[in-house]
Each structure stands twice: as structure tokens, then as C-alpha cells.
Amino acid sequence: MPTRRKFLRNAALTGAGVSVGLPAYSRRRIIGANDRVNVAVFGTNSRGNSLTGTFAKTKDSHVYGIGDVDLRAIAKAQATTVKAGKDKPKGEQDFRKLLEDKDVDAVVIATPDHWHAPMAMMALDAGKHVYLEKPCSHNPREGEMLVAKQAKTGLLVQMGNQTRSSVTGQKIVKEIHEGLIGKAYAGKAWYSNTRGSIGVGKSAPIPEWLDWELWQGPAPRVKYKDNVVHYNWHWFWHWGTGELLNNGTHEIDMCRWALDVHYPTRVSSTGGRYHFDDDWEAYDTQVAAYEFPGGKTINWEGRSCNGKAFFDRGRGAIIHGTEGTVLMDRAGYWVYDLKGKEIRSEKEEGKSVSMGLAGGGGLDDLHAHNFIKGITHEEELHSPIVDANPSVTICHLGNIAQRTGGSFHCDPETGRPTDDPQAMELWGREYEPGWEPSV
Secondary structure: HHHHHHHHHHHHHHHHOOOOOOOOOOOOOOOOOOOEEEEEOOOOOOHHHHHHHHHHHHOOOEEEEEEEEEEEHHHHHHHHHHHHHOOOOOOOOOOOHHHHHOOOOOOEEEEOOOHHHHHHHHHHHHEEEEEEOOOOOOHHHHHHHHHHHHHHOOOEEEEEHHHHHHHHHHHHHHHOOOOOOOEEEEEEEEEEOOOOOOOEEEEOOOOEOHHHHHHHHHOOOOOOOOOOOOOOHHOOOOOOOOOHHHOHHHHHHHHHHHOOOOOOOOEEEEOOOOOOOOOOOOOOOOEEEEEEEEOOEEEEEEEEEOOOOOOEEEEEEEEEEEOOEEEEEEEEEEEEEOOOOOOEEEEOOOEEEEOOOOEEEEHHHHHHHHHHHHHHHHOOOOEHHHHHHHHHHHHHHHHHHHOOEEEEEEOOOOOOEEHHHHHHOOOOHHHHOOOOOHH
């Protein structure tokens, strides 16, 4: 959709205060159609280890290096690469050494959320293409900056919302846009799980395998506690973005894609932390609702600690129209008439992990292949950052609404809250001095 993507790019850059038409960055190795792309993977404890295996087997991709502040995670990803039948990649506890390496063409980032945009911008400055796990930012301002940095450098940035590479997803979204279910006006997305308590953290010695200083990176410094590394950082605002960004990003993006909407005009959210009395700061139960121009809506329901599924699945998206309904998930799609009778369905070839923490499967394979082909053959990316960032910003807006009293109106061109100074205070964040990202 070149016309629409051009519009999205211009709107995003205008919101970030950056002019359009900046020159492409040229400090990089020229890659031809027959060349391998040397990839460095950053953040390989869980999701990144799965992506290491994906990129190790992707055609024309070579896992050249592993960067992680956890020495054990480096060894894990090196073993994953060797298990895939490839040479053992070099390992660095300081990812910046791999950014300085001129043989690295692209980086895959699967670190904690507070590192996503700053690390991606550092990689772009170093002349590397970027495959960036969702969410692409810790806050909306970082998303604006990343879009502007990508435009400034001319390098590729693909967000890891792999459903955009689904063959059945692309097919059914096209049909929805062509009127399959009449006017598509409402999307519902959901995620449910049975997560346990993270307890109350205690101050503890920093493990010898961990570079805690670099783990914190751009985030203001705090003392190490024993219930943050790994994974539980998701539920602390200092580093994470809660379930709405952790998992809601995928299905909200599916709804936005199918409804062909950009930013909302109004956002509201209800919910809280109900299941356990512990250090978890985000919400285990949340309903976020979005109103868009043209009379369209999206709502997301997340239940982190109650796994009762909708439509017999822990995650998915359903699109309602004036003439029918479409149910979509990572396994395929199902079309229904107005009375709920199934008309037809189609399954995605190859299985993908739906509820596992590390992910993996056929959609990852397709998405990684698209990214590499984008570098070697200029294939259009399925989720370029200029198109992916609005979905992430929409999720941020849901959290901001929940944190500031429940609802506000937005500028549909930029997503920014209007006439709500309290909400705008959460548009960005404070950084550790010397670590502030810039365009």
C-alpha cells in the first residue's frame, strides 16, 4: 500500500517534528541479491533465543553475533545456532561492540521494552537494519523518534508482529477491505492467561553472570531486586509496558489492519491489579476501548491471571461488519454470516506458537524471511515501523488512560492526547543522564 504508507510516514514525521525527504544513511556494507545478511541478535534469554533459531535457518541470513547482558543467555543462543547446523556466532556481553563491527548488516532486538527504541536508534546510527520485537517503544515519544530516525537513515526497520506475514491474514484482510462483511466497523481483541504472582522483591547481590548497569541502560538507576530479571520486568512501568503492549499489540494491530484505521479520537480504559498483592504495577485485568474516525471501534480485553478463553482460544481478534463477521488468529480465519453461521474458513500452513512465552513457528519464519528479502531484494516489508508504530501507540494510549483517570480525546493525525496535560506527561519518560536517545 505505497500511497497509504506514504501518508502514514508523513503524518508520523509531522507528529515527531521532523521534515520529510531526508537523505538515506550510507555508512553500511552494500548487500547484493546473492549475499548473506550478517545478523546480530540482542537479548536472547527467551524470545530472542527463539528468534536466533529462526534467523539461523532463514535463507540468506547468517547469525554472526549474539549480544546479551546475561552470559548464560549468550551461551544459550550460541548453542541454538549450532543446533541449527550453523557456525557458533561470536558473543558479546556489551552489544555496542557488535554495533561497531562493520561486518554486521542487521540486528534483531528482543531485549526488555525500555531498550527497544533506544537500541534500535543506536543500531540505525551504526548503519544496521533492524528487526525489532514488539512493542517498538517504551512510550509514545520513543515511537515518534524511531519513525523519524528510520526516515533519516533510510535503513529498514521491521517490527516483530509476525501475524502481518500470515498468508491467510493478508488474504482475509484484503477481502474485508473489498467488502466481504459489508462495512467493517468494530474489532474485538483479547488475551487471557494464568500468570502467577511475582511476589515482593528483595534487595540481592547482582549475579555474576549479569551486567546490571547495562541491563538498565537508558532507564534511571535503581538497586537490583530478585524478582525483576528475567521476564517480570514486563509488569514494572520503569522497564515494561504491561500486558496491553506485551500481548495486546498483536491482536490490536490485527484489528487496526482489518478496519483500516490510523489513530483514535477517543480512548478509555478500566481495570486493575486484582489477583495478587505483590510488586506487579501494571494490570492483570484491563478493558481498553478506542473510537476512530468513520464510526469504527476497537476494544481489547486482557486477563493475565484468569485463563477463561474467548471462542475457545486464549488470544485472537474478531471483526464485525454490516453483513457478517470474521474471526482471525495465528492459525487462520473463519467467516460467519449475521446469524453466526460459519460460511467458510482457511487454516494457515505451518503451526505457530500462540500462548508460549518464547513464541516461534511458521509466522516467525515468514516474517524473518520478509525482513531479509527486504534487505537483499528490496521486497516491501510486511510491518515497516511507520505502519507498525501506530498500533503500539494505540496500546500505550490505553495504559495512559488507565493510569490517568480513564479516558481522553486524541488527535487522529498524531495520536496525541488533546487538552489533557496529565496524559501528555506520560507521552515520554525520564532517562538516565547520558542515555537520552535522539533523532
